[in-house]
Amino acid sequence: MMPEQYFLDTFANKRVCLLGFGREGKSTYKALRKYVPRCVIIIADKNPEVSLQFREEFGTDSHVSFFGGENYTEALNQCDIIIKSPGVSHGNILKAGADPKVAFTSQTTIFLELFRNQVVGVTGTKGKSTTVSLLHRIFTSAGKEVLLVGNIGTPPFEILDRVTSDTVVIYEMSSHQLENSTVSPSTAILLNIFQEHLDHYESYRDYQLAKLNIARWQRPGDAFICNTSLEVISGLLAEIHCPGTLYTLNEKVAPKPGVWCEGPDLKILDAHSRLFTLGHLCTHRKLPGQHNLYNIAAAALAAHLHGVDHQYIIQAVASFEGLPHRLEPVRIYKGVTYYNDSISTIPESTIEALRTFSGIETLLLGGFDRGIDYSRLIEYLQHNPVKNLLFIGKAGRRMFQELQNSPHSQKEGCLLFDDFEQAVVKAIELGTPGGVCLLSPSAASYDMFRNFEERGEKFRQIILGLKE
Structure with missing residues (x-):
């Protein structure tokens, strides 16, 4: 079905609530106005200035009403169908007492209903952006018609008119985008699941189930590339049936289909043995770290399943250097190498960063505290001590206290900071030639920055501003 017909069938003569009016909500408004010009739209957002923001960007629209500020969820009982943006917590909707008769959908669900057979969906707590970017590089190198959308930055509605029958859509899917979906892409990749976004979900279990939606609604013959070596994922799969063909990721479980490294080579065993x-x-490869082998293997297998010649996969992997803020080398200053790993907002990611580099003498940790369990990181630091540990913010203070209270606690070289820039300046002072200084916070950035990118850019700015 073409997008225009889908929108007419679904939204004509309906009161449609756009729940959340960020970038995705705005692209939803534009799509509705394009395909269903006269449908009644209700815009609901916690921003009390949402109506002013709308008029500055779109002018006046007599078929639009607004619910802004703390009571924005009152809009939920004024409509026939709700299109939810990813940043809006489903828990808040339930607490608001939305009418159960009101239908819920999202850009992700709508896009998959239109194009699921052309979508390679990628999710995971970590590694999504790297994997989709590598996939896009592979398909582009092979001369395929490919589009990249989703959590990496482009809302799927912005490309509705660009999808042809030959297009492959690489879709980075966050748990927020997946949590209400009842449609899965024909090729699904689940890289990992770790504790994350506990401030958004009622429980870690809810977060796990949201991630699994990437494959839960597949059909027989679809492909599900999955890291079954993680206990949390294998446990979910033992409990919940996913009808697609399961390909194990980076472990050899022959005769089951999968992908794994064997010495220097990558091996793929397909569904036909x-x-x-x-x-x-x-x-x-240029991507550092053992953890990136999972991202590489997943991308290579997905490309193989879509008929990409292996030479293009090999060439793309050999040249792909990765994305900013992910084990990113910033500079060598007075013999000290500085790495920006601001993307590391969970302990598992920081542990992988510590395993990747030798000679780490200074580690910057901490930020916004979301209640994540840091016991694994504390245990790792006990057995693999870093000379200088600089803890920042409330999460850093909790890590510091847990480390001090642990057996074989590290007393020297542990410093607390309330200010990010002061911590970085101290890290520079502590550097010695031949050493490595690593920003890998194990925490979110929202206490001091808009996002991890802004935090990483601040780190880069300070380091690159140093004068020889």
Whole structure:
């Protein structure tokens, strides 16, 4: 079905509530106005200035009404259908007592209902953006018609008119985008699940179930590339049936289909028990760290399943350097190498960063405290001590206290900071030639920055501003 017909069938003569009016909400408004010019739209957002913001960007629209500020959820009982933006917590909707007769949907659900057979969906607590960017590089190198959308920055509604029958859509899917979905992409990748976004979900279990929606609604014959080596994922799969063909990620479980590294080579065993070898793919790469082998393997297998010639996969992996704020080398200053890993907002990611580099003498940790369990990180630091540990913000203070209260606690070299810039300046003072200084916070950034990108840019700005 074409988008225009879908929108007419679904939204004509309906009162449609746009719940959340950020970038995705705005693109939803534009799509509705394009395909269903006269439908009644209600815009609900916690921003009390949402109506002013709307008029500055779109002018006047007599078919639009607004609910802004603390009582924005009152709009939920004034409509026939709700299109929810990813940033709006489903828990808030339930607490608001929305009429159960009101239908819920989202851009993700609508886009998948239109184009699921052309979508490669990627989710996971960490690694999503790296994997989708590598996939996009592979398909582009092979001359395929490919579009990149989702959590990485482009709302899917912005490309509705660009999708042809030959297009492959690489879709980065966050848990927020997946939590209400009842449609899954025909190719789904689940990289990992760790504790994250506990401030958004009622429980860690709810977060896990949201992630699993990427494959839960697949059909027989679809492909589900999944890291079953993680207990949390294998436990979910033992409990909840996913009808697609399961491909294990980075572990050899023959005769089951999957992808894994064997020495320098990448091996793929397909659903027909055919074995393929991509020579030296696991070693000829610029992406650092063992954890990136999962991202590489997932991207390579997805591209293989879509018929991409192996030479393009090998070439793309060999040249792909990764994204900013992910183990990003910033500078060597007075013999000290500085790395920006601001993306690391959970302990598992920081542990992988610590395993990637030798000679780390200073580690910057902390930020916004979301109640994540830091016991694994504390245990790792006990057995793999770092000379200088600089703790920032409330999360940093909790890590500091847990480390001090642990057996074999580290007393020297542990410093507390309330200010990010002061911590970075101290890290520079502590540096010695040949050493490594790593920003890998294990915490969100919202106490001091808009997002992890802004935090990483601040770190880069300070380091690059140093004069020899």
